[in-house]
Amino acid sequence: MIEVLRRFGRTGLRFFERLGRGNIFFLHVLAGVPALVLRPTLVIAQTWSVGVRSLIITVVSGTFVGMVLGLQGYNTLVDFGAEESLGVVVALSLVRELGPVVSALLFAGRAGSALTAEIGLMKATEQLDGMEMMAVDPLRRVVAPRFMAGVISMPLLAAMFSAVGVLGGYFVGVGLLGVDEGAFWSQMQSKVDVYEDILNGVIKSLVFGVVVTWIAVFEGYDTVPTSEGVSAATTRTVVHSSLAVLGLDFVLTALMFN
Amino acid sequence: MTRPKPLVAVKDLNFRRGDRLIFDGVDIEIQRGKITAIMGPSGTGKTTLLKLIAGQLRPDAGFVSVDGLEVHSLSREQLFLLRRRMGMLFQSGALLTDLDVFENVAFPVREHTDLTESMIRNLVLMKLEAVGLRGASHLYPRELSGGMARRVALARAIALDPMMVMYDEPFSGQDPISMGVLVQLIHRLNDALNLTSIIVSHDVPETASIADYIYVLSEGKVVGEGTPEELGRSRSEWVMQFMHGLADGPVPFHYPAPEFFDDLMAEPLR
Ligand SMILES: Nc1ncnc2c1ncn2[C@@H]1O[C@H](COP(=O)(O)OP(=O)(O)OP(=O)(O)O)[C@@H](O)[C@H]1O
Ligand SMILES: [Mg+2]
Numbered sequence: 001m002i003e004v005l006r007r008f009g010r011t012g013l014r015f016f017e018r019l020g021r022g023n024i025f026f027l028h029v030l031a032g033v034p035a036l037v038l039r040p041t042l043v044i045a046q047t048w049s050v051g052v053r054s055l056i057i058t059v060v061s062g063t064f065v066g067m068v069l070g071l072q073g074y075n076t077l078v079d080f081g082a083e084e085s086l087g088v089v090v091a092l093s094l095v096r097e098l099g100p101v102v103s104a105l106l107f108a109g110r111a112g113s114a115l116t117a118e119i120g121l122m123k124a125t126e127q128l129d130g131m132e133m134m135a136v137d138p139l140r141r142v143v144a145p146r147f148m149a150g151v152i153s154m155p156l157l158a159a160m161f162s163a164v165g166v167l168g169g170y171f172v173g174v175g176l177l178g179v180d181e182g183a184f185w186s187q188m189q190s191k192v193d194v195y196e197d198i199l200n201g202v203i204k205s206l207v208f209g210v211v212v213t214w215i216a217v218f219e220g221y222d223t224v225p226t227s228e229g230v231s232a233a234t235t236r237t238v239v240h241s242s243l244a245v246l247g248l249d250f251v252l253t254a255l256m257f258n
Numbered sequence: 259m260t261r262p263k264p265l266v267a268v269k270d271l272n273f274r275r276g277d278r279l280i281f282d283g284v285d286i287e288i289q290r291g292k293i294t295a296i297m298g299p300s301g302t303g304k305t306t307l308l309k310l311i312a313g314q315l316r317p318d319a320g321f322v323s324v325d326g327l328e329v330h331s332l333s334r335e336q337l338f339l340l341r342r343r344m345g346m347l348f349q350s351g352a353l354l355t356d357l358d359v360f361e362n363v364a365f366p367v368r369e370h371t372d373l374t375e376s377m378i379r380n381l382v383l384m385k386l387e388a389v390g391l392r393g394a395s396h397l398y399p400r401e402l403s404g405g406m407a408r409r410v411a412l413a414r415a416i417a418l419d420p421m422m423v424m425y426d427e428p429f430s431g432q433d434p435i436s437m438g439v440l441v442q443l444i445h446r447l448n449d450a451l452n453l454t455s456i457i458v459s460h461d462v463p464e465t466a467s468i469a470d471y472i473y474v475l476s477e478g479k480v481v482g483e484g485t486p487e488e489l490g491r492s493r494s495e496w497v498m499q500f501m502h503g504l505a506d507g508p509v510p511f512h513y514p515a516p517e518f519f520d521d522l523m524a525e526p527l528r
Contacts, residue, residue: 121355122354122355125350125352125355126348126350126352127352127353127354127355129314129348129352130346130348130352130353130354131354132314132341133312133314133341133344133346133348133352134341134342134365134366134369134414135338135339135341135342135366135369135370136365136366136369136370137338141369
């Protein structure tokens, strides 16, 4: 009994200690962000590997999700004779929810895991120590640009996801199922609000971008510097950031669309 | 005779890793412009000592000063300023794997100076020429052998013309030819650039041939010190065993462990 309590307490302590370290780490990284203005190439190079390389998986998934939405939406709406509203249904589902959330989950799996593995391996092979010895702060040189790249890429990827999703829905709804083209677009235009829907979606994806990238770079930086350590950290990144995205999505949705 | 003020002074250093006391009251002085060697059996904490001098680790007691500055009471900015004047050659090389050899050597130059591209190019090629790897400048670290990686790391360590260089095992993994070249290179660099060098090594003859002063560490203490000649004549069992590579003597070959017999008889740990 005592043993169980003790183990519970230890786990709790470890959790909070790590959370604290994660927060301090976050502040240090943020402190390194302003200096990046002077070295935009660092951020651009990372945006390439973090963002652009996640583009294909995002676009392909977005198209399919939009096509499925088109099919499912049509089948439901047609019973009420409301298939003209298909455009609104597809667009709202994507912009408010599926765009930010699914693209963040994909981002965690594609870019987050890669970030953790890369930084973790740099630590395991003493590259970070070596940088410190050359009086270069790895938080600023390695972590901050990657963090910024993640934060910049996420909203763009989510927007991309929603955009191709709408096209996928259009293809299935208008192209295959014969929904009226004019109604599809005009209803979408009149019912989707710039602030209420699009801006809130962008805010969501920005928050997800910060959280997923933060978890990814922290797990990499805090990794146990061995091969098992790096692989465990990579797994943790995907699991924790996916859970964080889903949990935060509920909180944000409750705050925004109540 | 009063000795000149040393560049690096380590006083009464204590450091532990978990339950294990790695250093137990170590005093070391590194004289300016000289090559000082730190020798000792594997696992005594030579790498740890270099990391303590560079301020990457914090001692439990005692202090380290470099060029008059007390390393562990500096702010992070001051420490980084000091480190720009120290070069360190890591045991593993610690090259950046996403950059080629040229960019690895150029890295500290790009980070800390505003030199033009052509000046950087000249500087880097000069340093690579010094270690004999100018022709390898376009290779990536994964395409280098361990010995080559060490030499690239050396070129990088001296890229900013530091006041001192710490070499962690520069000779291990080198073939006899490049070993000889490296020994001469370290010697020449030390004289030509007016450097102060600290060499950590177990290669007794090579190190003794260029070192001005040698410290022998074992089990957390300095067990012998002196010029190579003095140590060669030393009657201390520790020093004799190490300098002449004898199996019998006070320096243990084993990591601290319970009696072998007891260990064999003990209940397996789960
Ligand atoms: N990160 C660490 N955590 C715990 N113990 C460590 C760590 N790094 C080193 N040690 C311990 O510290 C001791 C000294 O290690 P160090 O690497 O300084 O030895 P060394 O003298 O450089 O050996 P070698 O000549 O083999 O490189 C070793 O016994 C090792 O077990
Ligand atoms: Mg070592």
